[in-house]
Amino acid sequence: MSEDILATASTWRDAGEAVAIATVVETWGSSPRPAGSRFAVSSSGRMAGSVSGGCIEGAVAEAAAATMRDGAPQLLDFGISDETAWEVGLACGGKLKVFVERLG
Amino acid sequence: MTPETLSRLQAAIAAKQPVALCTRLADGAQLLLPADAADNALADAAAAALVADKPTQHEGWFIHPHNPPMRLLIVGAVHAAQAMLPMASALGFATTVIDPRRAFATAERLPGVTISHDWPDDAMAALQPDTRSAIVTLTHDPKIDDPALDAALRSAAFYIGALGSKRTHAKRVERLREMGHDDAAIARIRAPIGLDIKALTAPEIGLSIMAEIIATRRGAALAQRG
Numbered sequence: 001m002s003e004d005i006l007a008t009a010s011t012w013r014d015a016g017e018a019v020a021i022a023t024v025v026e027t028w029g030s031s032p033r034p035a036g037s038r039f040a041v042s043s044s045g046r047m048a049g050s051v052s053g054g055c056i057e058g059a060v061a062e063a064a065a066a067t068m069r070d071g072a073p074q075l076l077d078f079g080i081s082d083e084t085a086w087e088v089g090l091a092c093g094g095k096l097k098v099f100v101e102r103l104g
Numbered sequence: 105m106t107p108e109t110l111s112r113l114q115a116a117i118a119a120k121q122p123v124a125l126c127t128r129l130a131d132g133a134q135l136l137l138p139a140d141a142a143d144n145a146l147a148d149a150a151a152a153a154l155v156a157d158k159p160t161q162h163e164g165w166f167i168h169p170h171n172p173p174m175r176l177l178i179v180g181a182v183h184a185a186q187a188m189l190p191m192a193s194a195l196g197f198a199t200t201v202i203d204p205r206r207a208f209a210t211a212e213r214l215p216g217v218t219i220s221h222d223w224p225d226d227a228m229a230a231l232q233p234d235t236r237s238a239i240v241t242l243t244h245d246p247k248i249d250d251p252a253l254d255a256a257l258r259s260a261a262f263y264i265g266a267l268g269s270k271r272t273h274a275k276r277v278e279r280l281r282e283m284g285h286d287d288a289a290i291a292r293i294r295a296p297i298g299l300d301i302k303a304l305t306a307p308e309i310g311l312s313i314m315a316e317i318i319a320t321r322r323g324a325a326l327a328q329r330g
Contacts, residue, residue: 073132
């Protein structure tokens with residue numbers, strides 16, 4: 001684990017921020033990041049890591065704000081079939097599921 | 105993730121203990137395996153994911169294995185070794201540089217890595233390279249490289265590479281045969297080392313070696329030698 005997103009995120013949390021972690025849990029087709037890839041976002045807008053090639057991180061950060069507030073995890077679907085739901089798709093044609101949880 | 109789960113997960117990672125973070129996607133409940141109690145099927149799936157070093161799902165659980173870093177054992181604290189260190193770190197390898205020549209193997213030249221001044225046969229015996237280890241010899245000095253390659257060939261290392269021209273390697277092959285290694289074993293050694301990107305400078309040589317290690321690890325066609 002060279003990109004230690006968890007360690008980075010936990011330093012934000014220790015500094016008093018709310019933090020959410022997004023993890024790719026399933027992919028289909030040509031998704032750019034494999035399952036297990038992590039993306040962390042904090043209440044002040046810090047970001048680390050990635051769950052795609054930059055296509056969906058903005059949408060994940062938006063959804064993560066709710067999880068930071070109420071602590072409820074979310075399972076997000078991204079891909080061609082969900083373009084209308086999320087208004088973002090993957091240009092590569094891949095599909096993926098991202099699990100979002102509050103850290104601590 | 106609860107503060108308790110986070111600190112236990114980070115402690116396991118720091119202690120280099122293999123651990124699988126299992127998350128029930130329906131409600132976010134989490135287990136750390138093998139430490140926590142779980143039903144047999146989930147425990148088996150977590151154990152398999154750790155061996156495969158690949159995340160998977162099992163009956164609504166996302167299983168995320170966290171293995172200790174792969175190891176890179178570099179024999180020879182030479183310029184190309186120095187160039188490889190930041191790349192290896194970024195690529196997730198824990199690096200040990202082995203060189204009995206103390207003038208080369210200094211902490212100033214090799215920041216942030218483990219340094220061994222033992223002779224390579226002793227160093228390899230202590231380090232016990234395994235299937236998650238890559239071994240690279242860079243000294244050009246048979247006194248240092250040969251005992252390292254001898255030990256490397258008797259290990260399960262997934263990558264063995266030796267710096268040196270085709271002519272140098274042909275002589276090396278003769279010496280390794282005399283040490284009792286057959287041609288199939290010797291064929292495990294990548295020589296001349298690295299992907300053929302016409303590398304000239306030390307960082308370019310380091311890049312070609314690291315690229316070949318990754319290509320081998322991932323089973324890429326580029327890693328195959330005719």
